[in-house]
Amino acid sequence: MESVMCGDGFSTFFNSTVMPFTIYAGIITATIIAISFMIGRFLSNPKLTLWAKTELLQLFVSLGTVFVLTTMVSMVCNVSISEIADIFEVPNPGGGNVYDAAYQYLHDAALYSHNAITVTRYHLEAYTILSYFNAFICDYPIGRIGLGCFFGYSGDNQQPFGGYGAQIAALNMAFNSSIIAHFTALNFFFILQYAYNGFAFLFLPLGVFLRAMPYMRSFGSLLISLAVAFLLVYPLILGIFYIMSDKLLDADNDYAPSGIDMGKYSETIFASEEDAGSQLSASTLGEDYVKDTYLPSGTNDVPGALEFAAVAFIAAVFFPTIAMLATIASISYIARLYGDEIDLSRITQLV
């Protein structure tokens, strides 16, 4: 598989889009600073010349950051996640570099939460169908045949599987939780891909330009800090969660908790409309036959489905949120490098 971040496509994107933009931003900023310096000298205004000198230093700092960042990205591209696992003597999951590992973690978290949705939905559908099943028990029964229906229609009407409200209520909650987990995993996955292919790199030239503009230094610093944090810290934290996939995502059990065999949760087990034989059997052989058709051995595990939804939430919501919080924690530190204090409490509340 081609690396998601460090392949030829990335090099083309970086060299043909990000680098020219950064160079243009640097040239435009330097021109503005030079003009300001000349005007300051022409008007004999020491404030303006001092401002121009200060901004020139800041411009070098910004451009230096871009250089350091690109160097660090190249370095991280060469760091294999297996090497990190070996250094810390934890089970080695294999895989490519840190960026690929971060991508893979969120991809697998989405798969894991989707498996949770599949298992929960399977139970939910089975119990919902069963709960609507009606049976007419003829009076004077001899086995499944009732004499009460020989000359008319005498017997009891009932819903033999009507009482699955408790299971359906619990499964509904688990189903909602799994969907939230899946959407959250996809959300974080999108943010990561967006960071790899878009916003983080485009923040760099913007940050270089804005840092040198009056009243915009904090904003420019925030943009550069965001770029650095999302290109270095966010993938790194997700990468270390990928190392923990064995326990976190049950990677060694086909991305399902032990005791749950995803192969058994096929969507095709339900009786089809054309399958008249099954319907005849269902009407004559009784409730247990119907239940076994919908929930054959090894698939009727409501507590297992509820547990799956819960652990999917941990893998797809709790840990990616931790990665995001760790990234935000780094942003304020990086911003301090540029001499700015950024209050991120509002941004954190968005997580």
Added chain:
Amino acid sequence: MIYKKLVLLLLLVPLAFAGWESLAAVAIVTSAIMLGVLYAVGMGFGVNELQLMAKEELFQLIALMIMMVVLVGANGLLNSLSSNQAFGGSLQDSAKSIITDTKAQVTDVFDLITIYDRQSSIEASKATQCNILGMGYSVSACGGFSMLATPLSMAGGIAGFAIGELAAMDRLIEISKVYALTFLLPFGIVLRTFKVSRGAGGFIIALAISMHLLLPIGVIFNEMMSATFLTDPAAAEYNKPPIATIPECNAADTKPPPFAGSNINSENIATLLEGSNEDRALGAYLGLRTDIRSYLAIMLIKATLGPVIALLLMMVGLRTLTSLAGAEVDVTALSRFV
């Protein structure tokens, strides 16, 4: 001369460690060299800010070295604390064992609720018909049982939520047992070495410690509280075996309820269960209502309150330790999951 000795000393530091410690030591050395370069540039160009920053970072580096020494020293302490005999094994194993037991109890309660739910719904759905040559009647005298469906459905939802909560706790403790001290903590220390990743490093350090210690401690603490409470004579009401049964309903029986009035109370459940359809439905309801107390200890204290206490303890620890480790991050986003 003194600088040469310092550099030599720094280069020897990695030799004193092994495994992740060597990586941390390399990170420290790299960081120290970068600080040296930064200080030299600041001194050479007369930029005081650079010199000040290098000095400040040197303090952070010293703090980090102290943290590493404390970790290497405290690793044994944490392990001995975790594997104290008072916990009957390691802290995490004890917590996992408590959660496994509680989960089994809650699953039993859930199964019982589903049995009650199914029985009561079958009875409620009954209607009898007699139709010969186009003439006949239809009677549904079991409507009284339908009142049980909604509370039983809600009870199933609560029990299902408790199962999920316990499973999530179990998974968190399992992860902390395998990775917190051996992977997350040292990795956090390495990350904390560099300014760019210092916030993340501090946060990961705090996460590792709070997950490894405070989460299982919360579970054990709650178990001790509930065990003490349940042995108290005042808790006898909560230890009674369940008595509820769902009687059979005769769909064609439309007799009025003879026990209506003052006799409808939990003392007369057995008599009610032998009465008319409405009496039987009331008897089932009263039995289930009385049984709620038998499940409260498991469902409310052990399965709901326990995980909440443990998670809150972990969040408080995470918040405090994050701030101690020098990272500034608002962990309320995680607290909202509780």
